[in-house]
Amino acid sequence: MIDVLIVGIGEYVTGLSGEGVAKSDKSFGVIALSLFDMRERGLVGEIHLAGRDAKRFDLIWEHFDKNLKSAYPFLDTSFHAYPEEGYSDEAYKEALNQMQEGSCVMIFTPDDTHFQIAKDALEAGMHVLVAKPLVKTTTEHLELQRLAKEKGLLLMLEVHKRFDPIYADAVDQIRTFGDFSLMHSYMSQPKTQLDTFASWAGISSDISYYLNAHHIDLLCWAVQDFAKPVSVVATASTGVADKKLEREVEDTITLTVQWENLQSGALGTSVHTASWIAPPSDVHSQQRFFYMGHTGEVNIDQAHRGYGISTDRVGYKSANPLFMKYTPRNGKFAGQQGYGYQSIETFVRSSDELSKEPTKLAAYNKTLPTIENTLNVTKILEAGRKSLDEGKVIFL
Known part of the structure; x- marks a missing residue:
């Protein structure tokens, strides 16, 4: 305890x-x-x-x-x-x-x-x-x-997505696909979240740090043994958040990352897009990715699990109890x-x-998303911000 x-x-x-x-x-x-x-x-x-x-x-x-x-x-x-x-x-x-x-x-x-x-x-x-x-x-x-x-x-x-059984299985599959070639990821939140984040949005952080972090971490985790990031260039869309918050705020940020496969030297590309100006829909957050290796590919829509619920109170929603199950069972929390x-x-x-057992720390640093094995995530996110601010490619 x-x-x-x-x-x-x-x-x-x-x-x-x-x-x-x-x-x-x-x-x-x-x-x-x-x-x-x-x-x-x-x-x-x-x-x-x-x-x-x-x-x-x-x-x-x-x-x-x-x-x-x-x-x-x-x-x-x-x-x-x-x-x-x-x-x-x-x-x-x-x-x-x-x-x-x-x-x-x-x-x-x-x-x-x-x-x-x-x-x-x-x-x-x-x-x-x-x-x-x-x-x-x-x-x-x-x-x-x-x-x-x-x-x-x-x-x-x-980074709870590592614990999603479908994402975790995808990572295992990805590691059997040979060299890394391409990844596209997308994650969004509705523009109502700009009210939630009004105190810091566009001031102390941005939507790429907040949302792209998830799929960048997933990719870094999947390819950590055979590929490394070498450069980042970022682009942004504007026009909604700045009007809503009355200051300069990017609506949508896309990071394009160049990767190098360690053994072959072959190049790969990942494109990560995050936005917080989405309209209301059947899910709070759209979240999906496509990955292609030299011998296989994976395509996952994490927001839609084939499970729809419709009620008089909230209308139709795509449910994802794999993340958090709030519906009680016999009066008790059942989302373990x-x-x-x-x-x-x-x-x-x-x-x-x-x-x-303090000696277990070394093992945890290999298997869990710790400070020891997430440095590339920080490097990519920081490079994305620098690329936007300086208008150029940032080499890692």
Whole structure:
């Protein structure tokens, strides 16, 4: 059993966006709900949530009592809140001081804050999970990599798509297709998300960091043993987000990455597009990719699993319970097999096991999406931003 601190209390953690329940597919949140269930299962001890504004917790408690309790009447949704009063950008430090070394810290905050919070957590002796993108620059990545290694701590990127059984099988298939030739990936969110992300969109990060990170990580994971990225060029579309937010914000960003196969020297290309101006549809987020190797190809539409549901309340929707299953079973949460849940559980279990067997860290750095094996993801995302800003190809 291990204690956990969650830094960040937004939509992905609590299911709340702005002043009310999120209108996305995560109205119950992912992180807090998963940890409440893990506590019932004896995997997690105390749960701490750190935000910036103490007043925000009144809305969170109300949401949990009203909505989570209506679905899961017996679920314990209690937690320790930081700051206890007032406003503080560093309330998470209060929580760190209350926790034992070797506990878990999970970071779900705006992209530009990841580095400092992760550094503080590592220096406090905590295992750390960070939402994608892990950090925004290669320099930050290498600094955290050095610190995690020095401390013997697990620092893992939260990229739940690796735990999707269909995506994971695709990666296994891809590794049998010989040299890498081509990949196209696309991921979008509706333009209503620009309201959710209004405080940072186009200021401290962009949609490529936020969404392209998923499929870039998947490709880096799939080809890590036989291909490497060599250059990146980025292009963007504009016209919607800048009007909505009244500042310069890209609507859609496309990264074109040149790859080199290590043994043959043959070249490959990947094209990754992310957008946050999609119209409402049957899914919250379109997400798909096509991969072609020298001897085979894969085509996956992750948003559509052949499972449609229509109700008077929300109309027709394409359902994906493989990610998070919110529908209760006999009054209890029943989503333990969802890949969103499994991503969190894997980090919790791995952190707990490291307290007993520190030598397992080397194995985790080979098999899990850790700071040790995700450097190319950071390099590509950073190069994409530089390419947009400087208007040129960036060589890695």
